[in-house]
Amino acid sequence: MKKPQSYKDLDIYLLAKELAVKVHRLTIEKLPKFEMYEESSQLRRSSKSIVSNIVEGFGRRRYKNEFIQFLTYAIASCDETKVHIAILHETGSLKKDGSEELFHSYEELGAKLFNFREAVIKSHRSS
Numbered sequence: 001m002k003k004p005q006s007y008k009d010l011d012i013y014l015l016a017k018e019l020a021v022k023v024h025r026l027t028i029e030k031l032p033k034f035e036m037y038e039e040s041s042q043l044r045r046s047s048k049s050i051v052s053n054i055v056e057g058f059g060r061r062r063y064k065n066e067f068i069q070f071l072t073y074a075i076a077s078c079d080e081t082k083v084h085i086a087i088l089h090e091t092g093s094l095k096k097d098g099s100e101e102l103f104h105s106y107e108e109l110g111a112k113l114f115n116f117r118e119a120v121i122k123s124h125r126s127s
Contacts, residue, residue: 019109
């Protein structure tokens, strides 16, 4: 496997960014206006936090523990994002068809983040 030269070479980054854009559009266009500054705002922030933590971690990849720490933050933000999606679904603000697909996509991203972090833990060299 070719060593990534940029965070833009990472599948987890590409997927996280794609989902963050999707979440942003969804919360602006599809959710009720009363959710704008409540749950949908939290959802936008947590989804964008995943992307930010991947990028910041990659920038610190030379330092194994910091790289792992930021990947752990990305996983935690992914879990937070799933909770916000579930709450929006359970309160009726996000319809079932939109919430199930989005939730599944974040479950897939979470698994990929976890596997990537495990690979970094096992194979990372600081030198």
